[in-house]
Amino acid sequence: MQNLDTKVVCLGTQGVGKTSIVMRYVGKMFSNNVNPTIGASFFTFRMNIENYRVQLQLWDTAGQERFRSMAPMYYRNANAALVVYDITEANSLDLAKDWVKELQQNVEHNIAMCLIGNKSDLDEHRQVTTEEGKEYADSINAIFVETSAKENTGVKEAFLQITQELIKRH
Ligand code: GDP
Numbered sequence: 001m002q003n004l005d006t007k008v009v010c011l012g013t014q015g016v017g018k019t020s021i022v023m024r025y026v027g028k029m030f031s032n033n034v035n036p037t038i039g040a041s042f043f044t045f046r047m048n049i050e051n052y053r054v055q056l057q058l059w060d061t062a063g064q065e066r067f068r069s070m071a072p073m074y075y076r077n078a079n080a081a082l083v084v085y086d087i088t089e090a091n092s093l094d095l096a097k098d099w100v101k102e103l104q105q106n107v108e109h110n111i112a113m114c115l116i117g118n119k120s121d122l123d124e125h126r127q128v129t130t131e132e133g134k135e136y137a138d139s140i141n142a143i144f145v146e147t148s149a150k151e152n153t154g155v156k157e158a159f160l161q162i163t164q165e166l167i168k169r170h
């Protein structure tokens with residue numbers, strides 16, 4: 001067994017479902033232990049996969065993403081970023097693209113990215129097609145998954161795929 005300790009951050013505008021996705025994945029209430037300097041909280045999640053003992057340090061914002069900027073110390077040493085938008089809000093994909101640009105400008109290493117189109121249960125209100133999300137993800141070399149934190153679809157898959165990518169890069 002090898003050890004892999006990684007930091008994963010969630011990015012995306014307020015209301016897209018970042019906290020719901022993380023809570024759905026970790027299966028319990030997210031830590032309300034907010035780091036006052038960064039204004040974010042983290043949860044440590046452990047799993048064994050492909051001969052690796054993986055420890056994911058999963059970071060979520062505490063609402064300051066509404067100011068459209070995160071302290072670079074939130075993501076600068078992250079190994080992976082989950083960039084989330086809401087499929088029923090076209091604007092949230094534009095804002096996700098801004099986060100990606102910010103990462104590309106401020107992170108020196110090659111950070112693994114997973115673009116997540118959340119709220120797939122609200123298909124009748126969809127404003128962003130699956131193809132559009134997938135195409136953008138391909139253009140930035142990101143994994144792409146549509147999820148519903150509400151119905152628990154795609155969430156495990158998103159984390160599995162990003163973890164496999166991190167293992168591949170290790
Ligand atoms: P955050 O600001 O990105 O952390 O978003 P939250 O996790 O706080 O979610 C914002 C709102 O969207 C809440 O009312 C959630 O219940 C709702 N929400 C989150 N995920 C889903 C989803 O997959 N489907 C639906 N229908 N609502 C969701």
Ligand code: MG
Nearest residue numbers: 018019061063
């Ligand atoms: Mg939140």
